[in-house]
Amino acid sequence: MKVAGSYTLPVERERAYELLQDPEILARCMPGTERLARTGPDEYEMKMKMVISAVQGLFAGKVRLADQKPPEQFRLIVEGSGKVGFMRGEGLLTLVTAHSGTEVHYEGEVHVGGVIAGVGQRLLDTTAKIVIRKFFGKLVENSGQAQQAMVASLPPPPPTVTS
Amino acid sequence: MIPQNFEYSAPNNLNEALALLADGNAKVLAGGMSLIPLMKLRLAAPEHLVDLGRVADLRSIREEGGFLHIGATATHYDIESSPLVRGKCPLLAEAAANIGDVQVRNMGTIGGSIAHADPAADYPASLLALEAQVRIASAQGERTAGIEQFLVDALSTALEPGEIVREIIVPVEPASAGVSYQKMVQPASGFAIVGAAVRVRKASGKVTFVRVGITGLAAKAFRASAVEKLLEGTAGSAADVQKAAAVVDNGVDANTDLHASSGYRHQMAKVYTARALTQALLRAS
Numbered sequence: 458m459k460v461a462g463s464y465t466l467p468v469e470r471e472r473a474y475e476l477l478q479d480p481e482i483l484a485r486c487m488p489g490t491e492r493l494a495r496t497g498p499d500e501y502e503m504k505m506k507m508v509i510s511a512v513q514g515l516f517a518g519k520v521r522l523a524d525q526k527p528p529e530q531f532r533l534i535v536e537g538s539g540k541v542g543f544m545r546g547e548g549l550l551t552l553v554t555a556h557s558g559t560e561v562h563y564e565g566e567v568h569v570g571g572v573i574a575g576v577g578q579r580l581l582d583t584t585a586k587i588v589i590r591k592f593f594g595k596l597v598e599n600s601g602q603a604q605q606a607m608v609a610s611l612p613p614p615p616p617t618v619t620s
Numbered sequence: 621m622i623p624q625n626f627e628y629s630a631p632n633n634l635n636e637a638l639a640l641l642a643d644g645n646a647k648v649l650a651g652g653m654s655l656i657p658l659m660k661l662r663l664a665a666p667e668h669l670v671d672l673g674r675v676a677d678l679r680s681i682r683e684e685g686g687f688l689h690i691g692a693t694a695t696h697y698d699i700e701s702s703p704l705v706r707g708k709c710p711l712l713a714e715a716a717a718n719i720g721d722v723q724v725r726n727m728g729t730i731g732g733s734i735a736h737a738d739p740a741a742d743y744p745a746s747l748l749a750l751e752a753q754v755r756i757a758s759a760q761g762e763r764t765a766g767i768e769q770f771l772v773d774a775l776s777t778a779l780e781p782g783e784i785v786r787e788i789i790v791p792v793e794p795a796s797a798g799v800s801y802q803k804m805v806q807p808a809s810g811f812a813i814v815g816a817a818v819r820v821r822k823a824s825g826k827v828t829f830v831r832v833g834i835t836g837l838a839a840k841a842f843r844a845s846a847v848e849k850l851l852e853g854t855a856g857s858a859a860d861v862q863k864a865a866a867v868v869d870n871g872v873d874a875n876t877d878l879h880a881s882s883g884y885r886h887q888m889a890k891v892y893t894a895r896a897l898t899q900a901l902l903r904a905s
Contacts, residue, residue: 458876509775509776510654510736510737510775510776511647511654511655511658511659511663511664511666511736512658512663512664513663513664513665514663540662541662541663572661572662572663573663576657576661576663577663578877578878579740579806579809579811579877579878579879580738580739580774580775580877581877582875582876582877583739583774583839583875584774584775586839586873587773587774587776587839
């Protein structure tokens, strides 16, 4: 199954790139992530609990970053498996400076197998889109907070002198 | 396969049911047409099921002040065969008659269907065209949500933990109105590849009222307002219908699966919208 699309993050490109590489931010934004631990350079171990309607799936897997060209693009490779099935996804994320921040374009392929793919084929595409949309939605939220934190950490403006 | 062990409660009235659900950990069982297969495949493993099957007053269908109140556990067969629904809200009866197969229609319920929120389910198209209201109950009380607010996303609704669908409220259709539900069916599952539900009214040769709901095309069913606007005020000729149906998929990110690619769904949405509009206009007087 191919996935492609783009979302706009309200921060500049360098910051957007940092956000997308930050395991803490990613763990907070990936729906259902319970744990994301670094196991090597650009490699992470992940535990996820996906809840979609009545279906609950626990997945354990790996996240890998590759082909990094900061702040332009990188490749994201995700692998996971659990009782209900397995998934493997690979995507290229490209960051482009835009008028209102940074456009993140993604293009990749997701393979899903096991019971979940057998019976849920009809819903896989829709579900993948929802997960991606939730991820970027959270990322936009978090990038907003990160920016506010940045503003807050700036020295206060000099007091205006009134006479 | 055999499902994982679970606790089972079958309350006899609504208050008892709501009390059992109040902690938000139990799962509601209505007709079980989606939940039970998921449990048997062990894709779902709820620890506690609250079966609404014995709550008799949840299954009633009644008319009140220009609206029909359809109880959440009314089965698809109850709805398709109810003289009240057939006579006063024929679009909903037509949608119910098009669901799945006989077994599913005998067991499946309208509340269960909309609470599951399958993106290809039949009811949402009609309920959107009907501008239906959903009455939601919990141990804390009741609230009402429009169907558009209720359907949040594929498999996701505005129901909070501890809440259930109590009834669905649809308007009584004027006798002169024309309605139609046209569906391209996926033969194995009975779900809609695309489905278009239409209500129209005519007065002195002009189309005065159009409502269009589309299911199966996108992640959730939606109202096709662009089609409605284009057709309202026209004479409702074949050319008017084609022109209006052509914009049904504007700006829509169409689903894709084994049965139909997104491009094919885009095309079929136009075809089935045109068919539903044509038939509804023929039926309107």
